[in-house]
Amino acid sequence: MSTIQERAAAAAGRPTGDDQQDGRVLPQEPVEQLPAPDPMADYEPGDDDPEMVPVHIAWLRVRREIRAIGKGSEYNERGTKYNYRAADTVVQYFGPVTIKHGVNVIPFKTETTYGSKQTKSGSTMRECSVTVTWHIVGPKGDVIVSQTAGEALDTSDKSTTKAQTVALRNLLLNGGLIPTNDRDPDADRIERGVEAPARSAESYRDEIVDPKTSPGRLQQISYELRNLRILNQKVQNETGDWETLDGLGARMYGERTGGGQ
Structure with a gap:
């Protein structure tokens, strides 16, 4: 019985078997592809190995x-x-x-x-x-x-x-959806009023140099200045010299917490 290749060659008018003169080799019949071996096929769990779950x-x-x-x-x-x-x-x-x-x-x-x-x-x-x-x-x-x-x-x-x-x-x-166990920000309800206009650098300067401003408030001011992107803006300090708001706040914080320069 002729092979699939021979029958296909005959139908196309090409030489088959010994009649093929040009040295060309026809493709072989397709070989059935076997699935790749399972790397876990021979796995035997040890005492400390994890459970094989998805x-x-x-x-x-x-x-x-x-x-x-x-x-x-x-x-x-x-x-x-x-x-x-x-x-x-x-x-x-x-x-x-x-x-x-x-x-x-x-x-x-x-x-x-x-x-x-x-x-x-x-x-x-x-x-x-x-x-x-x-x-x-x-x-x-x-x-x-x-x-x-x-x-x-x-x-x-x-x-x-x-x-x-x-x-x-x-x-x-x-x-991992890992919480901090901190207090939920939604636990505090604050009524929103009219949006306040952005404060000027000079108003922050006045609050920073005010002796009544606590170290905690100075830290909060530093955060506000960072968000407003005016940390490096220069203002006249309490002695009339020019100083950045960041430097002025850090200096006042140090003085009021005992770590002044």
């Missing part, structure tokens, strides 16, 4: 064990003070729990953009913004794909690393 179940178990991460780190420089959740702290919470449940968090793709910023002292800082695509891999090898962003400044070559660290913290906290 990744969304494993990630849910990680979240269930983390529960909450408080803002245990403190930033307190130049009159600005606030609490935050440090990246190392977040990783320390997640690391052992992801190992327990067989979850790997792997950066799959990183896209970066760079810029430069000038500091008050005149030095140049490198600014990096990253968008990282993450693979959250479960114990069975299936994947949840997520994407987070991060940005950072650095005077040397660490801005990329810092930005990636911020992106990782954002992934773990946002992807």
Whole structure:
């Protein structure tokens, strides 16, 4: 019986078998493709190995064990003070729990953009913004794909690393829906009045130099000035010299807390 190739060649008027003179070799009959071997086929779990569950179940178990991460780190420089959740702290919470449940968090793709910023002292800082695509891999090898962003400044070559660290913290906290256990901002109800006009630099100067202004209020003023982007605006201080609002506030804060220059 002739093969499929021979019948096709005869129908097309081409030579078959020994009659083929041009040395061409016709394609062979298609070979049935076998499925790729399952890498977990011969897997035998050990005593400490995670349960072989889908990744969304494993990630849910990680979240269930983390529960909450408080803002245990403190930033307190130049009159600005606030609490935050440090990246190392977040990783320390997640690391052992992801190992327990067989979850790997792997950066799959990183896209970066760079810029430069000038500091008050005149030095140049490198600014990096990253968008990282993450693979959250479960114990069975299936994947949840997520994407987070991060940005950072650095005077040397660490801005990329810092930005990636911020992106990782954002992934773990946002992807894990990890609360802080802080007071809910909706717990306080404030009636909104007429929108107040933006204050002038001079009005802030007067409040900063007023001896009745508390250190706590000076910290709040620093936050307001940062949002208004007038931290570096110069005003005449209490002695008539020109000084930035940021420098004036920091100096007054130091004097009123016993750490004056």
